[in-house]
Amino acid sequence: MPAPPHTADGALWRGVLPSATDDPIFDAWPADLGTLAPGQIIEKRDVSATTAPRMATPISRATLLKFRSTSATGGPSFGTATLIVPATAWTGAGPRPVEVNALPINSLGSHCTPGFQMSHDLLDRPNTDLPVFLPSVWWALSKGHAVLLPDHEGPLMAYAEPNVAAHVMLDAIRAVRAYSPGEFGDSRYVAIGYSGGAIAAYATAMLLDEYAPDLSGVLIGAAAGGLVTDNANVAHRFNGNISSGILLTVALAIAREHPEMLQYMNHLAQWVATSPIRDICGDASGPLGVVGIPIDVAANTANSLDSPFAAKMFDRLDLTGRTSTVPLYIYHGLHDPWIPLDDAQRMYRQQCSRGVPAVFRVVGGEHLIGYVTGYPELGGWIDARLRGEPAPSEC
Structure with missing residues (x-):
């Protein structure tokens, strides 16, 4: 358990944190976190046996990684992420690429994360939200892409906190490159996410330059759909x-x-x-x-x-003053009743004005249907980035 911040009532703060999962890889805070570099691996576990039944395509292996990360306020923290490697061979140029998929977690409990779900049995505190978004993982694996699923809410389950989300996403990439440098050290990575996951993908693009400049040229694009940009x-x-x-x-x-x-x-x-x-x-x-x-x-x-x-x-929590250092693909449901289309369009225009190659798509449906209707064209954009093609810009 981390020490309570000086600004907090320690007892109340501890009381609002998520309960322990009873799995140390998610619960334990290493005493030496402050001595580790962001992205440095703390622990790894083969989770192929529990991940494979959730996949619609054969996998070669799945690995749960625990690594050092950074809290929203700059303190030492940790993150977890699941790397899934398909059985399908990669036949494109260069090493196998990686889709960093920020699945919508939108939860308060630590057992709700992709990491916990993929590393435990199907009936061990299931999160019924997760299967809704797994087809995007299956599709990526069927194309020979590896998929990295970061638990982007961080160990405190700080849903919608963009700084934590970006730190975990970027440190997850660092961890994968350290875990298997021969296989993924020179891979191309794309960050994608929808709704709650869009916050993570968007924040990853916005904080790349200041938090992880070493990943410049490694992360080569970010896509976000149903994105919140104006929290107020x-x-x-x-x-x-x-x-x-x-x-x-x-x-x-x-x-x-x-x-x-x-x-x-x-x-x-x-x-x-x-x-x-x-x-x-x-x-x-x-x-x-x-x-x-x-x-x-x-x-x-x-x-x-x-x-x-x-x-x-x-x-x-506002990131609109920052500039993405990677190309963007933003899409939004035409009739989204929850998240204003105008906010996403405004952010797109801001990024365009700063020279960011970007594409914006208004897709059919409301918030949930927009996820489905937006995916076909998004998939083509992802594939092109991972093949190393120059990013289009419709600014």
Whole structure:
């Protein structure tokens, strides 16, 4: 367990963290984390036997990697990620490429991650969200690509915290290159994600230059669909309606990495946040909002989303002032009722204005259907990047 931040009530902060999984690779915080370099491997485990039954195409092996990473505020942390290598041979030029797929985790419990699910039996605390997004993994493997599945919420399960997500994604790439340098040291990598996973893929592109400049030329593109770029706008949209459960889940998750938020939780919020709610997966957080719970019910201050502290937090999570150092592919459902299309388009125009090669696609459907309708063209873009073709720009 990490030490409580100086700004936090230690007992409350520990109380809102996810419960232990009873698997040390996910639970144990090495005492020497601060002496390790980001991406340095701490532990590895062959998880082929539990991963293979979840795949629709034969695999050669699956490996769970644990590695040093960095918290949202710069402290030593760790990450986990699962590397899946297909049985299908890679017949393209150069070494086998890697799709870094940020599956939407959207959860508070550590057992909800791809890493835990892939390394445990099918009936060991299953996350019913995960199978919905596995076809993208199967498709990549069938083409001979290796797939890397980072647990991008980090060990504190800080859902939607972009800094943590980027650090884990980038350190996962570092770890794979260190784990098998002969096989993946010269591979091309592309980061992809949708919805909650889009936050991770987008943040990876935005923080590459400052956090992992050594991966310049290694990560050669990032694709994000159904992406949140304006947290303040989305928070106000979610507040008090059918999406409110997601907003409350995200607020708790981010407070794990930014515990100064805990001082604004009232007694009701503290009771809920330290209850079994702190371990729910994404398939449960959405239904919590059916009754339209406004966030002020959980706060000890009025108009909490419009407070100076909220403005400070929204600014801390905002990456639109940064410039991607890799080509971007952004897509969004035309009728997405949750995440504004205008926000994604605005970010796209900003990146274009800064010289980033980028493509934007408006696809059919709302938020969930947009994932399906957007994938065919996205797949072609990914394949071209991993073949080393120059990235198109429609700016």
